[in-house]
Structure formats: C-alpha cells, structure tokens
Amino acid sequence: MVTSNRDLANWVDEVARLTRPDRVHWCDGSEDENRELISLMLGTGDLIELNQQTHPGCYLHRSDPSDVARVEHLTFVCTQDRDSAGPNNNWMDPGEARDKMKDLFSACMEGRTMYVLPYCMGPIASPLSRCGVEITDSPYVVANMRMMTRMGAPALERIEREGGFVKGLHSTGELDPERRFIVHFPDDLEIHSYGSGYGGNALLGKKCHALRIASYQARTEGWLAEHMLIVGVENPKGETHYIAGAFPSACGKTNLAMLIPPESYSGWKVWTIGDDICWMRIGDDGRLWAINPEAGFFGVAPGTSAKTNPNALAMLDRDAIFTNVAVTADNQPWWEGKDGQVPVKNWKGEDWAPGNGPAAHPNSRFTVPIAQCPSYSEQAEAPGGVPISAIIFGGRRASLVPLVLESKSWRHGVLLGASMASETTAAATGAVGQVRRDPMAMKPFCGYNFGDYWRHWLSFEGKASQLPRIFHVNWFRKNDEGRFMWPGFGENMRVIDWILRRCNDAVGARETAIGRLPDPADLNLSGIRTSPDALEELLAVDASAWRKELEEIGRYLDQFDDRTPPALRREQRAVADALSD
Ligand code: SAT
Numbered sequence: 338m339v340t341s342n343r344d345l346a347n348w349v350d351e352v353a354r355l356t357r358p359d360r361v362h363w364c365d366g367s368e369d370e371n372r373e374l375i376s377l378m379l380g381t382g383d384l385i386e387l388n389q390q391t392h393p394g395c396y397l398h399r400s401d402p403s404d405v406a407r408v409e410h411l412t413f414v415c416t417q418d419r420d421s422a423g424p425n426n427n428w429m430d431p432g433e434a435r436d437k438m439k440d441l442f443s444a445c446m447e448g449r450t451m452y453v454l455p456y457c458m459g460p461i462a463s464p465l466s467r468c469g470v471e472i473t474d475s476p477y478v479v480a481n482m483r484m485m486t487r488m489g490a491p492a493l494e495r496i497e498r499e500g501g502f503v504k505g506l507h508s509t510g511e512l513d514p515e516r517r518f519i520v521h522f523p524d525d526l527e528i529h530s531y532g533s534g535y536g537g538n539a540l541l542g543k544k545c546h547a548l549r550i551a552s553y554q555a556r557t558e559g560w561l562a563e564h565m566l567i568v569g570v571e572n573p574k575g576e577t578h579y580i581a582g583a584f585p586s587a588c589g590k591t592n593l594a595m596l597i598p599p600e601s602y603s604g605w606k607v608w609t610i611g612d613d614i615c616w617m618r619i620g621d622d623g624r625l626w627a628i629n630p631e632a633g634f635f636g637v638a639p640g641t642s643a644k645t646n647p648n649a650l651a652m653l654d655r656d657a658i659f660t661n662v663a664v665t666a667d668n669q670p671w672w673e674g675k676d677g678q679v680p681v682k683n684w685k686g687e688d689w690a691p692g693n694g695p696a697a698h699p700n701s702r703f704t705v706p707i708a709q710c711p712s713y714s715e716q717a718e719a720p721g722g723v724p725i726s727a728i729i730f731g732g733r734r735a736s737l738v739p740l741v742l743e744s745k746s747w748r749h750g751v752l753l754g755a756s757m758a759s760e761t762t763a764a765a766t767g768a769v770g771q772v773r774r775d776p777m778a779m780k781p782f783c784g785y786n787f788g789d790y791w792r793h794w795l796s797f798e799g800k801a802s803q804l805p806r807i808f809h810v811n812w813f814r815k816n817d818e819g820r821f822m823w824p825g826f827g828e829n830m831r832v833i834d835w836i837l838r839r840c841n842d843a844v845g846a847r848e849t850a851i852g853r854l855p856d857p858a859d860l861n862l863s864g865i866r867t868s869p870d871a872l873e874e875l876l877a878v879d880a881s882a883w884r885k886e887l888e889e890i891g892r893y894l895d896q897f898d899d900r901t902p903p904a905l906r907r908e909q910r911a912v913a914d915a916l917s918d
C-alpha cells in the first residue's frame with residue numbers, strides 16, 4: 338500500500354477495478370517525475386516543444402477542437418434535493434448520476450496509465466487550505482495540476498495527517514461531446530469528470546474543488562470560497578492594503594491582478610497574490626483574511642501584450658504550458674494582441690495567413706506557476722492569509738453601469754454582488770456578448786442555491802466587526818461610436834486609488850440612489866486623455882434606465898423564490914424607491 342490513509346487506498350483500488358488502467362502511478366510532484374511525463378507527452382504528441390532558445394521549458398498542447406472551454410450545460414451539482422442546488426445549477430439525482438458516471442468510467446482507462454495526484458489548495462502550512470486527490474488518465478492534467486496546486490508528497494503527508502480530502506475522478510474518455518459530464522457530489526466531497534481534457538473541466542482542483550465544492554463546504558463551516566483575484570496595493574509610504582475582486586471569466590481579472598501603475602503613480606506597486614480564486618475567513622481581529630488556494634495561473638492568452646499586461650508577458654518566456662495558441666515560423670507561441678511577430682500555424686496546427694480568422698483560439702490559455710510572476714507577493718505563502726480592505730465586484734457592461742461606485746452598507750454591497758451582470762465571453766461555450774446575470778461572478782461556480790448563498794453572505798454582517806467595504810466597477814463602458822470610454826489596464830489604478838482613499842476615509846463621495854460615487858474632481862486623471870465630459874458620463878446615474886434595471890433585478894431575485902433572503906429583496910426595493918424620489 339502506498340498510503341496509510343485507508344479511505345484513499347480503498348478508493349484508488351475501487352477506481353482501478355472500475356476503470357482498468359494498465360498501470361497506476363502515484364505522483365510525488367518531483368522534478369524527475371515531471372521531466373519523464375514531459376518526454377512521454379512529447380513522444381505521443383500531447384505536447385509540442387516550443388522554441389527552447391527563446392522559451393526554455395515551454396510547450397504547446399493542442400486540445401481536441403470540440404474541447405476548448407468549460408461546458409456549463411454539461412456541469413451538474415448532485416445534491417439530495419433539487420432545491421439545494423437551486424435554479425443556478427443543473428441538477429441530477431445523486432444515485433442516477435453515479436450510475437451514469439459508472440457506465441462512462443467502466444474500463445475507460447484500458448491501455449492507459451492512471452495517475453493518482455494528491456494536492457493541497459492553499460499553502461501547505463495554512464489552516465485555511467484544503468486537500469484533494471485527483472485520479473486522472475491524462476498526463477497533461479498532471480503537468481498542469483503540478484503548476485496550479487501544491488501537488489505531490491507534501492500534500493499526501495497532510496492528507497495522511499488530517500484524514501479528509503476531496504475525491505476527484507477524471508478521464509479524458511473519447512472526447513465525445515455527447516459523452517461529456519462534469520458532476521459534483523457536494524455532500525460526499527466528490528467530483529466526477531468524463532470526456533474533456535480542458536481547463537476547468539479537467540483540472541479538478543480549480544473550479545470544481547476550489548469553487549463548487551469549497552463554496553458548499555464554506556457555507557457549513559462559516560467561510561467564503563469566491564471567484565476573486567487578490568492583490569496588495571503598496572503606496573509610496575510602504576503601506577500595503579489588500580483587495581479582492583470578483584469578475585466573470587475573461588473580464589481582465591488576470592490583468593488587474595498584475596497591474597503596473599501608470600507613470601503618475603510613481604512609488605506605487607501592485608503585488609499579486611492570486612488571479613482567480615479567493616478563500617476568506619473571519620480572523621480574531623474581526624477582519625476577513627484571504628488566501629489564494631491556487632499556485633499557478635491558467636490565464637487567457639489572447640490580448641496579453643506588453644501594453645495590457647507586461648508582467649504576464651515577462652513570466653511566459655520560460656517553464657509554461659500553452660494550450661491552443663498559434664506558433665510563429667521560429668516556433669514561438671503567438672496569440673492575437675502579441676505584437677511584433679506573425680503566426681504561421683493556427684491553434685489547430687493548420688497553415689495560417691492573414692484573413693484566415695483568429696490564429697490562436699479566443700480561449701487559448703497559458704499555465705504557469707504564480708511564483709514566476711514579477712509582481713508575485715511573498716504574502717502568497719502566508720499561512721494566515723492577508724487582511725482584505727475592499728471587495729470589488731465588476732462586469733463587462735457597455736452601458737448604464739458607472740466606472741465605480743461604493744455600496745452604502747454591507748447589505749447593499751451584497752445586493753451589488755447579487756445583481757452583477759456581464760456580457761458573456763469565450764471562456765465558456767455558447768454565444769458571446771450577451772448580458773447575463775452573474776452574481777458575484779459565481780454563476781457557473783456556486784455549488785448550491787444562490788438564495789442560500791446570498792443569505793450566507795449577509796450573515797457576515799453579524800459575525801465580523803471590520804468587514805471590507807464593497808465596490809462595483811465597470812471598465813468596459815462604450816460611447817455611441819462603440820469605443821471604450823475608459824483606458825483600462827494600468828490606468829485602472831486611478832480607480833483603485835479612489836477605492837483605497839475611501840477605505841481610509843480620506844475622500845468624500847456623492848450619495849446617490851444606487852450608491853456612493855466619486856466627485857469627478859477626486860479621480861486623478863493626470864496623464865490620461867479621458868475628457869471631463871467623458872468622465873461625467875462615466876459617473877452619471879441615468880435614473881430611468883436604472884429603474885428598469887432594478888425591476889429586472891427584482892425579477893431575477895424572485896427566481897429563487899423563498900430562498901431569496903427577504904433582507905436582500907428589501908434592499909432592492911429601497912434602491913428602487915430611492916430612484917423614484
Ligand atoms: O477553464 S477554466 O474554468 O479553468 C477558466 C475560466 O473559465 O476562468
């Protein structure tokens with residue numbers, strides 16, 4: 338037996354009997370093991386070597402063209418009753434789901450190696466961290482999980498010490514979209530994923546464990562598992578304040594997490610703790626303390642450039658895996674937005690010429706360890722996490738929603754999060770550019786009924802004495818010509834500056850029906866071309882349009898029937914009433 342944890346040993350045996358692999362390999366996470374896996378994948382074509390002079394240790398993976406994004410319509414939460422999963426999830430009866438998955442997994446690993454990979458979400462020594470074990474037949478998943486989590490021997494030791502762990506079973510299967518399911522059993526802390534080798538469908542530590550299962554655990558244990566970046570913002574005096582921010586997939590979270598302040602902010606620094614997931618707990622001091630459960634970035638490649646995210650570009654020239662990007666004539670990775678080079682082969686490996694459509698897939702990705710990021714914060718390893726001063730919600734909205742506003746209270750902040758909406762992107766399959774409600778950016782990731790989730794959020798008001806202030810931002814406003822009205826990227830520092838001054842009570846705000854807005858004079862615009870007129874529009878409140886929005890929000894909250902906390906409904910009515918005054 339390879340482990341002293343009986344539950345783990347029995348489960349591995351049981352899975353091997355069901356899936357019938359040729360070999361079982363327990364991953365220790367070592368360099369040697371990684372090297373062997375990479376050479377194996379180079380042999381099978383799972384990985385393609387990129388230019389080792391310009392990009393040492395970098396490889397390209399081309400996924401099946403039918404398997405390029407998360408599949409929300411094939412993702413299920415299997416609680417005992419349908420209501421616990423809520424209208425925000427696809428639901429299947431747990432017994433039925435187990436039978437279905439058993440059929441799919443039956444003998445599916447014949448001729449393959451079954452990898453057993455113990456991992457820890459969060460710093461190994463942190464009491465806030467949680468462990469899991471993923472069983473997979475994909476060496477690509479192993480190589481990615483090694484960067485995305487603390488994977489291998491130290492995680493197994495912690496599991497043996499603690500006992501409990503999340504069980505994730507994954508097989509690439511036949512990659513047939515008709516036989517593809519991502520299924521969660523929150524009551525049993527179990528995940529079954531079949532038929533995809535891509536991203537959040539297959540790297541089970543990420544969305545499946547650290548969000549869907551963890552959010553469910555967090556509710557019973559009194560903490561929060563959120564789809565948020567974490568950054569530290571250091572001012573010229575050397576003081577650092579931490580911010581957590583929730584944005585839907587592919588809305589610039591990674592860019593914000595690695596922001597480089599503009600020239601007029603000399604002496605300011607942004608330190609990266611995480612770009613996607615945040616686990617928060619109330620500390621002894623009544624503040625919320627956060628860790629990033631992940632150890633790597635699985636970021637969207639297109640649009641990453643020296644202008645939009647120089648830090649990301651700098652960390653991508655070594656030891657990274659690229660998925661579905663294009664390549665140049667000298668075999669360097671390429672994607673739309675990468676300047677100064679031209680691709681010759683598209684993401685499918687076909688010859689590419691201008692006019693042939695995008696060369697990199699719009700949801701092509703890079704996987705890289707966080708520690709490689711130039712703005713990496715040492716605090717990312719702090720076992721106690723970092724104290725959060727502000728929570729920012731944001732979405733992609735071409736109209737209506739102002740550049741920034743602050744909530745009137747925690748309760749109003751929860752309403753701002755619950756009513757978040759965004760235009761859809763390529764991170765999930767389906768139509769792109771449609772506005773959909775995406776509460777707290779958790780629509781695809783909350784492992785239980787949103788009504789109960791909002792109740793859980795509201796409950797923090799009575800439990801923590803120094804809660805963060807809550808803000809809403811929108812970097813994506815467009816004018817009548819369809820052009821972005823705000824420069825975005827590094828210039829978002831100006832909005833963060835205002836947010837932090839609010840947190841320190843160093844600046845006033847305009848009270849409006851929808852929240853507190855900056856006085857235009859309080860936003861630092863030195864060095865950018867945003868005109869006073871444009872700024873005025875970015876900070877305007879169109880009462881009649883907002884009244885419609887509030888009606889829509891009311892209808893949205895009603896979808897969750899009596900699970901919607903009455904306090905949230907009251908808050909929505911109070912804003913609607915204020916708009917009518
Ligand atoms: O494919 S993932 O779910 O890991 C990435 C994302 O949607 O943000």
Ligand code: MN
Nearest residue numbers: 564585586613
């Ligand atoms: Mn995400």
